Amino acid sequence: MYKVRIDRFEGPFDLLVYLLENAKMDIYDIRVSEITEQYIQYLKDMDEMNIEVGSEFIVLAAVLIRLKSRMLLPRVSDTGEVLIQEDPRTVLRDKLLEYRRIKRIADMLQEREEFQSHIHDKPAEDMSRYLDDPDELLRTDMDQFVRAFLMFLEKRKKVTEVRNRYQRVRRQRASIEERIAYIADILDRKLAERGEVSFTELIPDHADRYDVTLSFMSLLEMIKLQQVDATQDRLYGDIRVQRRGKAAPES
Secondary structure, eight states, rough: OOOOOBBTBSSSSHHHHHHHHHHOOTTTSSOOHHHHHHHHHHHHHHHHTTOOOOOHHHHHHHHHHHHHHHHHSOBTTTOBOOOOOTTTTTHHHHHHHHHHHHHHHHHHHHHHHHHHTTOOOOOOOOOOOHOTTTTTTOOOOOHHHHHHHHHHHHHHHHHHHHHHHHHHHHOOOOHHHHHHHHHHHHHHHHTTSOOOOGGGGHHHHHHHHOHHHHHHHHHHHHHHSSSSEESSSSSOOOOEEEEOOOOOOOO
């Protein structure tokens, strides 16, 4: 089934509800003349934007125009007496209420579908082989048991070493802000003696690969902030660092 969609409105009632809410209009007291003009103007705007308007939108426009005329021209009997009739907006109001109710249900079902799509059930497993004989003894010889126990101790030792190393390294990790302050302190001390400093002098003693990377990233940040200048004469050559705007003295 082909579904007509204008901009973000999936049907004529969707557009009409939007206009009512935007105009803060009570659905039980619809200002037919005003809402009809807004609805038709919206369809004209869509036509000017070369957006094809579905026939159901045109049908509702005709209904609104007819309803508008009935509101403006009350029915008169053959004798000229004005007839008291039911509010012509009743049918439109009932249809809008029904549409809003169905749309709320549809939105609720869609939310449940999206929620359920993230839930995956684990199929039931046959546990009878474990429950029928729960006292089954481990069938193995002493050598296999010893080897399995030694493997367990070895794995536990490696896990402990990795955990300790991770915790130690984590404590030693310095932020870029702290490393920039460290580099700035070195530059203040050593640039007073000479015009430039080697990048290797900006790396802490006993540094690992992380420290080298952190120092390099901090240097790039200082260059970006226009605090220092850096030069490199050749590929993979030493990087020379100096304060921004201060050239190195000629030797």
